[in-house]
Amino acid sequence: MPAATTSVSASDVHDPASSAYKKARKRYLKSLRNRNDQVEPDWTPFRAAEKRYKARFPPPDLTNVLDLATLDASRTGEISRGGWRGRGDTVRYREIDLKLQERTSSDRKAYVFPDTPGLVLLPAFIEPAEQRRLMRWALCEQARHPNETNLDTHYILPEEGLWNKYLEVQRGLSEDENVQPRASTSGAATETLAEPPGPRKLVANEPAGKVNFSAISAEPKLPPAPSPSVHSLPVSALVPKLRWANIGWSYHWGTKQYDFSKGKGTINEEVKRVWKRAVKSVRWEEVFADGSSGGDWGEEAPDWDTWNEGYEPDAGIVNFYQTKACSYSPSTPTNMVMISILQDTLMAHVDRSEVCATSPLVSISLGCAAIFLIGGLTRDVEPMPIVLRSGDVVIMSGPACRRAYHGVPRILEGTLPPHFETRPDDEQNDWKVHEEYLRSTRININVRQVFPRGFDPPREIPSSS
Ligand SMILES: O=C(O)CCC(=O)C(=O)O
Ligand SMILES: [Fe+2]
Numbered sequence: 373m374p375a376a377t378t379s380v381s382a383s384d385v386h387d388p389a390s391s392a393y394k395k396a397r398k399r400y401l402k403s404l405r406n407r408n409d410q411v412e413p414d415w416t417p418f419r420a421a422e423k424r425y426k427a428r429f430p431p432p433d434l435t436n437v438l439d440l441a442t443l444d445a446s447r448t449g450e451i452s453r454g455g456w457r458g459r460g461d462t463v464r465y466r467e468i469d470l471k472l473q474e475r476t477s478s479d480r481k482a483y484v485f486p487d488t489p490g491l492v493l494l495p496a497f498i499e500p501a502e503q504r505r506l507m508r509w510a511l512c513e514q515a516r517h518p519n520e521t522n523l524d525t526h527y528i529l530p531e532e533g534l535w536n537k538y539l540e541v542q543r544g545l546s547e548d549e550n551v552q553p554r555a556s557t558s559g560a561a562t563e564t565l566a567e568p569p570g571p572r573k574l575v576a577n578e579p580a581g582k583v584n585f586s587a588i589s590a591e592p593k594l595p596p597a598p599s600p601s602v603h604s605l606p607v608s609a610l611v612p613k614l615r616w617a618n619i620g621w622s623y624h625w626g627t628k629q630y631d632f633s634k635g636k637g638t639i640n641e642e643v644k645r646v647w648k649r650a651v652k653s654v655r656w657e658e659v660f661a662d663g664s665s666g667g668d669w670g671e672e673a674p675d676w677d678t679w680n681e682g683y684e685p686d687a688g689i690v691n692f693y694q695t696k697a698c699s700y701s702p703s704t705p706t707n708m709v710m711i712s713i714l715q716d717t718l719m720a721h722v723d724r725s726e727v728c729a730t731s732p733l734v735s736i737s738l739g740c741a742a743i744f745l746i747g748g749l750t751r752d753v754e755p756m757p758i759v760l761r762s763g764d765v766v767i768m769s770g771p772a773c774r775r776a777y778h779g780v781p782r783i784l785e786g787t788l789p790p791h792f793e794t795r796p797d798d799e800q801n802d803w804k805v806h807e808e809y810l811r812s813t814r815i816n817i818n819v820r821q822v823f824p825r826g827f828d829p830p831r832e833i834p835s836s837s
Contacts, residue, residue, distance in 0.1 A: 434759065507806065669771055715782075717783075
């Protein structure tokens, strides 16, 4: 098994005698000079947890973080990467057997949490070969035209997709050409409705539902304006700026609602199969066994007994998180922002744009590990911190869990599992380029079902333009 090339320096940050530790300490002491301690008493428990796990120095202590991989001897190699290790016994949970017939390794389990009803964890549910396929699919097929990405608003991306173009550059088949901005840099500033490059920003939106569906659909959804301050950049410099790619129904970031007038993008069949397999493998009668789902299921009775057959994913997002700033050289103001020591995170939010507020949202982690926080209906509920590793599946279902605040405050550096490393049979297939990218990346594929079973959206969905 080849040795990891970056995990050494990442794990050094835990060793007080190492230069990585000393450097981080120096940076930390410098940052204290500008610290405003006054804000601390105002932090909600969710905010305080985000701050705790974001800290660069000292590196956050994971002894209170649930890490179910520590219970699985076959994942020892993965856990040793980067020196990040949580514990298997930090919270109350119940283990339930998977229903799936086709699984060969019968030791895989589902975990449910009495304090967060509807949350289901399926550690290592996705086999390594499938993780590799999904990772390729996310970059080569999903993050390209006609699917929208965060970069489309501001740049005229290569028709074949940014990642496919990058592979050509790496193979020496194409120049590392500049990608042109959409807006003219000399033009007058226009109002920017789109997210600027950088971490995703999430605003509170009105929860969607059957009652307000027509009103929300009719709300104007203006196309975002390209930023006039964006400059042309080579393909290789844009790749680390990729933050998300849309799946299925088109999500409108300005209103934080779906724009149904754009029609539904197709969802890859393999992705659908994997997501349905995850939902079908859960014994839902055991998840909601004691009748306490922690909330109101709305007009209908609880419908978890239909999920095994009726779950039909139709929308979602691929999130790309970078653990480190990119290192390209042009020093325009936009690039300066990117060269900060900050890494990508996802702040506390609730996904409430789906008309169906209870059906499973299935989320798969690939690449580097992360700390995932899940709390309750407000930020005042102390969140549960969980290490999510590559191949882990999180299902958020039922009224309490689907409306729970959650977020990703930290990607754990140096945690790329051994099965993503280039093997001799990968020589011909560009895997090395994928491996290099993944060393500092976490990919999350997050898929939902927008409409509840039996809900017939009007055939003519009002046009938003
Ligand atoms: O990256 C993750 O694990 C969570 C992503 C998420 O919550 C979202 O996309 O809404
Ligand atoms: Fe979310």
